[in-house]
Amino acid sequence: MRVSVIGCGYLGAVHAASMAHLGHEVVGVDVDVAKVEQLAGGEAPFYEPGLPELLASSLATGRLRFTTDIAEAAGAQVHFVCVGTPQKKGEYAADLRYVDAAVQGLLPHLRPGDVVVGKSTVPVGTTERIAEEVTATQAGATVVWNPEFLREGFAVQDTLHPDRIVYGLPDGEAGARARELLDEVYATPIAEGIPVVVTDRATAQLVKVAANSFLATKISFINAMAELCEATGADVTQLADAIGYDARIGRRFLNAGLGFGGGCLPKDIRAFMARAGELGVDQALSFLREVDSINMRRRVRTVDLVREVCDGSIVGRRVAVLGAAFKPDSDDIRDSPALSVAAQMGLQGAHVVVTDPQALDNAERMWPDLRYAATADEAAKEADVVLLATEWPEYRDLDPEVFGQVVARKVIVDGRNVLDPVAWRRAGWVYRALGRP
Structure with missing residues (x-):
């Protein structure tokens, strides 16, 4: 099957290589x-485990090629739109x-019979507008939506072996024909x-956006509980373990810490709120404002916690920050909590040194005023305090x-609540973490 992928960023590059791996001409x-x-x-062009190998194998088959000329998409039966939808400035x-x-x-x-398949995360109503534009030019083409659910660090697995596939189809014969083509693709x-x-x-x-909003709400919920635990002397990790046994709740994503970042969750929940306002149902999603607020407060609280362990002042203190990417197994620093906290401490007078296994080049381009080190040992040399900000295995x-x-x-x-406090205290460390006594 001939397939085009428009936009070869994080989503598009993985999707193109994966479609070729599945046997299509891409x-x-x-x-x-x-x-x-x-x-x-x-x-x-970015760090994603398994992608270099997938690219190499797919290119070797001759079924995958890349170009800057969109005219070369002509002749494909299915056109995947995989471009970014960032948050508008301001x-x-x-x-x-x-x-x-x-x-x-x-x-x-x-051409007549072609299917334009949106994979980008867009506000509801976008597809219908695009469909009008497409049918005005080529009445025989069909627009459908097939959302992506990639997790950075697991994108190849999530594309080749997804947990679900969603088709958003129009009614009638056009929708039935589009489904046949998508069934062939997948x-x-x-x-x-x-x-x-x-x-x-x-x-x-x-x-x-609904899935991301639910996930963001779950993360912010346990971080709100961390605030209560700090006020009462309770342990948020043990609390999460206890409520996580409830099958209706589950333990996944109940890890209190610095909160979420990256190029999806923050901008998606904000765009969701904006679209709800345009539709006149903004009250339905007003809770997401507090979800966002809780998430951002975790960054401020982390700086406060570092200040506390530095006897009330970080001015002139050397702080080693372990992690720059917003999550492990990625070099993505978009809205990274780790870098946000590092920058805040730097502005408040601390001597901050940041390290990360994959994201240092991106971090240096975005935050040139911070200092960087290649390894944890180098970053922590003569440090007054160490902050674990991204939970890389190392x-x-x-x-x-x-x-x-x-x-x-x-x-x-421990900004991610992933270390064993008993082991670290036994080794003579002062151990502090968000939501733990």
Whole structure:
């Protein structure tokens, strides 16, 4: 099957390589010349476990190629729109300029029977507007929505073996034909028994933002409980363990700490609120404002906690920050809690040194005023306090006895609640964490 993928950023690059791996003939299109050259050479322009190997194997088959010329998408039966939808500057709403540009670029190359498949996360109602534009130019083409559910660090697995596939289809013959094509595209995962949810386009557009909003709410809930635990002397980790046994709640994502960041959850819940306001139902999502507020308060509280362990002042104190990416197994620093806290401490007079296994280049470009080190030992040399801000395995597995020989003071703030406080205290460290006594 001939497939085009418009936009070869994080989502598009993984999707293009995965579609070729599944046996389709794929052309990936992007306006960024350097990115296209990297991908065509088998080099991933960002860190994602398993992607370099997938790119290499897919390119070797001859079924995958990349280009900057959208005209080369002509002839494909299915066109996936995988461009970014960032938050507008100064607003909560999503910026749809890249989606609109991708569709406008495709219009001259569509044929009757082609299917334009949106994968980008967009405000509900976007698909219907795009469908009007497409049918005005090529009445025989169909627009559907097929939201993505990729987790950074697991994107290849999530594309090749998703936990569900959602089709948002129009009514009638056009929808039936589009489903046939999508079933062919996803024949391999469907054969594995992956559930397929077939729904209308409005519902499909809501699935991703609703899922992200629920996840963000769960994370902020346990962080709100951490605030109560700090006020009462309770232990939020033990609290999470206890309520997590309830099958209705579950233990996953009940880890109190610095909160969420990245390029999806923060901007998606804000765009969701903005769209609800446009639809006149803003009160339905007013709770997301507090979810967002709790999340941001965790960053401020972390700085306060570092100040507390530094006897009330971080001015002139050397602080080692372990982690720059917003999560492990990624080099993504968008809205990174780790870098946000590091920058706040730097502005308040601390000598901050940041380290990360993969995200240092991105961090240095975005935050050039911070200092950086290649390893945890280098960052923590003569440190007054260490802050674990991103739960990379190499930081979780640090030996507190050995690591204690590097620092000036054995003081650690566990911003992710992933270390064993007993082991660290036994090694002579002052151990503090959000929501724990």
